Amino acid sequence: MPIQSQFSPQAGISPKLSVRGIRKDYGATTVLQAIDLDVRSGELLTLLGPSGSGKTTLLQIICGLVEPTSGSLFIDGRDETSLPVNQRDIGVVFQNYALFPHLTVKENIAFPLQMRRLPVAEIDKRVAEVLDMVNLGHTADRLPKALSGGQQQRVALARCLVYRPSVILMDEPLGALDRKLRETMQIEIKRIHRETGATIIFVTHDQEEALALSDRICLMNDGVIAQVGTPQEIYEAPANRFSAEFIGLSNIFDGAIADGMLRSADGDIPAVAGMQAGDGLMVRPEHIALTEPAQGFMSGTVTETVYAGADTRLLVALESGKSIIVRQAAGIPIAPIGSSVGLNWQPSAIRIVR
Template sequence: MRNPADPITTKGTTFDMSAASANTPEIKLQVNGLAKLYGQTTALDHVDLEVRKGELLTLLGPSGSGKTTLLQLICGLQEPTSGTVIIDGKDQTHAPVNKRDIGVVFQNYALFPHMTVAENVGFALKMRSLPKAEIDAKVNNALETVGLAHAASRSPSQLSGGQQQRVALARCLVYDPAIILMDEPLGALDAKLREVMQIEIKRIHRETGATIIFVTHDQQEALALSDRICLMNDGKIAQLGTPRQMYDEPQNLFVADFIGISSIIRGTVKAGALETAIGTLPIAGEGPANGTKGAIVVRPEVITLGEGFCEGRVRETVYGGSELRVIIDAGKQEIIARAPAQAGDVAVGSMVRFGWAPDTARFLADKG
């Protein structure tokens, strides 16, 4: 990780980041010891989280890990069992939804079918009895931002899925809320459109400077979009960090398994190495104590094929354009490696040696 005292160098220009303001980002939202019980179910288990002003933070995690619950507590759709929600330094834990200056975009963004696009976007402003000229200006501005100014007078049924999603976003942007919460907003879109909308959301985030909390269970989407990722598991934060930190420095096996592709090889530590079903594997650095149980985590891109301290049989090769994914059976252990796509000599069914430089893999202990 970058030492905050180090200068940042970009394309030959050096920026001095030592000024105090550069090192202490303004906190927009703070959640302290936030918990939510539904009967016997712990939906959220004492979560502490700080969201910086202007950042795009994703809440990532498997189904039921508490992502939606956390959003609902932040915007006030649910009351917490305990803990506090601080927005801009003010305790808003029990403030009503409409007093929090938060915009929400849900997966089911149901637009009003009998209203035009512009009327949909301006609806809430009209309910608040803003002057018509002001509503028109704000609606136009929001539609410009999502690239739909030309479709203002259309009805939602005349729009594609992605365009409807943009209208839902404009409906939220029109208030200029301090924080925007999005709960799986791209879940209903096909893969291609999802990618287009991910780029749109990045652009809108950059242009508006909004603080965005974006929920997804798609790790690829989280890696692509986020300033930081908050990975949830069982109502708790498993790890919080930049996409690169989450990928390169997973703090536990759950994170290593959830983010990116890896081979996870379990075993027991003996004399600074890990005894596993596929042999004794090196552990980089100072080895953990004898008897420690855990796993070596190896990313596909660090595995060398054709040489190394392990051997297995090639079960499958999967062509992916620029690379060939190679799945190897080493006893009961599955290893995922990758080779350049033009490497034509990885034959399914053949035996192959493989290995990796010890310091490119990580040992992570089981939770004790």
């Protein structure tokens, strides 16, 4: 069966992995509804979504740990829906890295190769190579308990890389690490991705992590795909309300459309071509400029300022009671709490949300 690439603009390049109509029911509960997704060869695609949206279930179906209720999975164009886990060319890294506590780092990493009965010399060579890749050469003879959480996670990654799978699945692998370590590991994962050329499917519920890491993001909500696109596409042109609210901060106005205006409880805003009844308008906090109260599309009172170094976030309460988030770049005098301000923006910064 020829596979139509639904999301790829690069017609003719066949995807590494194609999910077609994958559905998963647990009893009467549907946790995945007819998922269609193409993952391109060599890309890092993130499954992003709130807890319970079905990310882990989809990943487990891809690696073969869970059987779908219906639908198919193609890898390199082959139907592998029913192929056993150990015959798939897929490596998996989980959040709870599950290293063998009584084996050294080197032995932990060698384990998958021993299972595959590779010659000892080849095993030694490959283990040294991946230890180097994850910067852990100096810990080769230690036991896992003598390593930090971040180092243990890198051993788990090395143990997956060592048998050179062409697809690597990572389920919230950085979830247990503190922020600074997580950011360091994100950079390492990007580097390893470049060096190995592997296709990576990375799961996270953290939108900042997804924006930082991904070639493309597949945003999931309640067992369906809300949007697939580059981080920039999703941030700048959210396909729907869920995308607009889940990725980044957003201000959304709703109301009836009349005489070319969106008449919201918060004030009137010029409508945008293509708007339909029920659509809202969204503006990101960084696109709002503070003006004199009379000069904005709407006006309000600053109720909170949160200084964050590179920028400052302000909350502005409108008369309607709604709070608007505004981001001011560093260097602009910060409007003090209690001051009356107008909110202004360029029409080009406005997006329709459906």
